[in-house]
Amino acid sequence: MKKVAILLAALAASSVMSASVGFAETPTCVMMKFTDDTRFDKVDSAGMLSDLVMEKLVNTGKLNFRGTKVINQDIEKMLYNERAAELRNARRAISWGDYNTLFEGPGFKENMAQSMATATVGQIVDPNLTAPIGRNNSAEYLIQGTICNIGTGQWMNTDINSAVGYANMAASTLGMAGVSSFLGPVGPLLSGLQNKKTSIGVQSELRLIKAATGEVVWYKKCTSKVESDHFTVDGAGGLLGLGGLEGLVAANIPASWGDDKLSSELLYKVLDKASQEISDAIVADVDAGKLFLK
Amino acid sequence: MKKTILALLMTALLGICTSAFAIDRNSEIAIMDFGTRPGATEAEISLNNAEYVTSEYIIDRLVDDKCFLVKEKDFVMGQVNDASISTVGIIDPDTAKKIGALLNVKYILCGNITNVSLSEAGGSLGGAGLTKNTVQAHIIGRVMDTDTGNILYMTKGTGKSASTYTKVKGVVGGTIRFGTVQVTQDSVHNAIQKAAYAMVDELNKKLN
Numbered sequence: 001m002k003k004v005a006i007l008l009a010a011l012a013a014s015s016v017m018s019a020s021v022g023f024a025e026t027p028t029c030v031m032m033k034f035t036d037d038t039r040f041d042k043v044d045s046a047g048m049l050s051d052l053v054m055e056k057l058v059n060t061g062k063l064n065f066r067g068t069k070v071i072n073q074d075i076e077k078m079l080y081n082e083r084a085a086e087l088r089n090a091r092r093a094i095s096w097g098d099y100n101t102l103f104e105g106p107g108f109k110e111n112m113a114q115s116m117a118t119a120t121v122g123q124i125v126d127p128n129l130t131a132p133i134g135r136n137n138s139a140e141y142l143i144q145g146t147i148c149n150i151g152t153g154q155w156m157n158t159d160i161n162s163a164v165g166y167a168n169m170a171a172s173t174l175g176m177a178g179v180s181s182f183l184g185p186v187g188p189l190l191s192g193l194q195n196k197k198t199s200i201g202v203q204s205e206l207r208l209i210k211a212a213t214g215e216v217v218w219y220k221k222c223t224s225k226v227e228s229d230h231f232t233v234d235g236a237g238g239l240l241g242l243g244g245l246e247g248l249v250a251a252n253i254p255a256s257w258g259d260d261k262l263s264s265e266l267l268y269k270v271l272d273k274a275s276q277e278i279s280d281a282i283v284a285d286v287d288a289g290k291l292f293l294k
Numbered sequence: 295m296k297k298t299i300l301a302l303l304m305t306a307l308l309g310i311c312t313s314a315f316a317i318d319r320n321s322e323i324a325i326m327d328f329g330t331r332p333g334a335t336e337a338e339i340s341l342n343n344a345e346y347v348t349s350e351y352i353i354d355r356l357v358d359d360k361c362f363l364v365k366e367k368d369f370v371m372g373q374v375n376d377a378s379i380s381t382v383g384i385i386d387p388d389t390a391k392k393i394g395a396l397l398n399v400k401y402i403l404c405g406n407i408t409n410v411s412l413s414e415a416g417g418s419l420g421g422a423g424l425t426k427n428t429v430q431a432h433i434i435g436r437v438m439d440t441d442t443g444n445i446l447y448m449t450k451g452t453g454k455s456a457s458t459y460t461k462v463k464g465v466v467g468g469t470i471r472f473g474t475v476q477v478t479q480d481s482v483h484n485a486i487q488k489a490a491y492a493m494v495d496e497l498n499k500k501l502n
Contacts (some may be wrong), residue, residue, distance in 0.1 A: 019379050044331045051331075051408055055434050058448040065445045066387060137387075228413075265411035265430050 029057075029208075030137045037282040043264070046147055049204060049271045053145060056279035062286050066139050102171075119207060119216050127214035135213020142209040145278075148221070149203040150267075155204040194232045200266045201225040206278045210289075218291050220281045224274040226266055309462050317401065317437070317446055319501055323362040324397050325349045326372045326381045326404040328433065335410045338481055339429065344407055348433060349484060351490035352403065361498050365397055373397055387443025396438025401446070405435035408450070410482060425459040449496040453488025455481040460487035 031054055057063050112126070113119035130142055155277035201223060206216035285291040328348040335341050349367065358365050373396055379389055385404045393402055409432045414425060426492050430452065437447040457478065 012318040047331050048408055049435050051406055052450075054445075055448040055450055056444055058436075068445055263413045264409060265410050265413045268411060268430075268432055 009218075022202055026062065028066050028139045029141040029191055030066055030133070030134075030139040031062045032142050032144040036147040036150075038147055038150045040147075040150050043267070045150065045202075045267065045271060046145070047269065049145060049147060049202075049275060051163055052272050052275035053143070053206065053278055056275050057282065060279060060283050061254050062283060063141070066137055068243050085102070113216065117119055119219070119221045121216050121217050125209055125214040125216065127212070130211045130214040144207045144209060146205045147202060148205060149201075151201045151203075152199070196230040196232070197227045198230065198266070199225055199227045200270050201272045202274050204274045204278065206282075208282075218282065218285065222274055222277045222281070224270055224277055226269045228266060228275060297487045317501065319361055321362060321400040322365055322398070323356075323401040323403055323437075324365045324393060325353050325356070325367060326385065326393075326402060327371070328402060328405050328407055328435075329407070330407045336412050339408060339410055339412055340481065341407070342479065343484055344368075344410070344482070348407060348486055348490050351487045352435065352494055355494035359494065359498055361494065361501065362401070365399060365465065370397060385438065390438050390440045390443050399440060402438050402440055403435055404438065405433060407486070408412045408432045408434050410485065423460070426456055427459070427481070428454055428456045429481045429485040430454050431482070431489040432492055433486070433489045435497070437497065447497060447500055449493050449500065450492065451489040451493025453485045453490070453492060455484035455488065457481055 034050040034053075035041075036044075036046035038045075054065060058065055083180055111122065111124050113123040119125055133142060134140065189239050202225075203221065203223045205219065205221045209215065210217050282291065299437060307456050308422075326349065327345045330341055330345060353364050353367055356362055371381075374393060375394070377396055378390055379396070381389070381393065381404070385393070385402065390402055394400070409430075411430050411431065413428050415428070432450060434450045436445050438445050
């Protein structure tokens with residue numbers, strides 16, 4: 001009976017411990033201020049992206065976030081200042097033509113990251129910068145993101161040709177005779193149909209930095225794109241066959257549907273997509289054993 | 295001895311059943327005012343008092359769903375203001391601890407209105423047309439443990455509110471118009487309300 005009691009006591013202790021320390025076993029992270037290297041930084045796209053990335057990562061359960069406050073220290077700027085200080089210190093030697101002082105300095109070692117924008121896996125971000133941030137926030141990892149590019153414009157602006165092309169592709173896939181028969185009474189309208197796609201793309205990077213050593217342990221660059229459609233029928237002559245509307249179309253009256261404006265909704269959508277892709281990439285690498293946190 | 299074994303068995307079972315991320319729905323929670331990001335809105339949209347309103351909608355849904363014991367908002371804000379604690383939007387672990395101790399709450403819910411946007415979709419045929427203005431609000435909320443400063447859950451909610459403007463060409467000339475081309479404050483608040491409700495529903499799902 002005693003043995004059973006001891007066994008149960010051990011089981012009780014271990015189960016309670018495992019429940020209480022489970023959260024602690026997950027690596028602890030803090031989110032650094034994301035940077036936006038584009039001219040859209042005034043709309044705080046970096047802040048929006050960091051919120052979305054954090055939301056996705058918390059929900060994966062792979063990382064434990066300490067606090068909600070994005071650490072308001074711009075690590076990119078700090079690193080730049082650090083490099084600038086090294087250059088200033090080496091100025092005297094350079095003025096004498098001694099470049100060795102500069103290039104043999106600690107900041108110019110091959111594995112030292114020169115800037116956040118170029119830091120990749122295996123490189124070291126100055127631990128004098130990262131370690132105090134980790135210590136002050138009881139975090140093992142720092143997460144830093146950069147928006148490298150936000151591109152707008154008409155990435156796929158289809159005119160008559162591509163609209164017909166897509167319809168033909170669909171028809172051929174389905175083994176149909178032609179576009180008209182595939183689309184029924186709408187078919188004849190294709191020659192006047194235009195689809196204007198408004199696109200927005202974002203190129204973003206995320207780095208996981210081990211706070212104690214400054215080592216970049218994970219890095220991913222993603223390009224994400226979303227589009228909205230705006231359809232117009234120009235009402236060119238000879239477009240017949242749309243049931244009751246045929247008279248209107250034949251009379252060259254234009255029709256349109258959709259949105260061709262670039263809205264902040266599109267920006268939100270593309271940032272949400274980017275954050276999902278980044279989060280999926282981290283989870284995939286953890287699950288595949290490519291990324292060992294701890 | 296039997297009683298001891300029974301107690302140990304119960305403790306073991308309780309421990310096994312307790313998830314590391316489980317939180318008690320019957321605990322007290324304080325809802326903070328939500329923050330807004332500088333680029334969260336477009337020029338056509340006014341986010342007047344949205345920070346306060348968002349948290350009110352969240353409280354409304356939480357109380358309706360009997361999810362957490364929600365502290366009275368005015369009492370909460372009165373207490374934290376008296377203590378000169380900043381609580382809008384993002385909250386750091388130290389502040390969370392202070393709030394937890396001050397209000398005697400285990401959890402706080404805070405977050406941001408990430409984006410409120412306007413999209414316009416419409417069609418026209420000749421002089422007649424229909425324009426649909428859709429206001430979409432996106433909010434992200436975080437449940438934070440005031441003891442540890444850890445974020446336990448993050449959920450987001452999206453809400454839409456649409457208004458339609460119709461223009462029809464009269465038979466004898468002239469144009470008849472229905473609806474409004476402007477984005478009203480009602481539309482914005484409707485979208486925020488839906489987003490807040492969706493966020494709480496999502497949180498509820500996770501807690502279950």
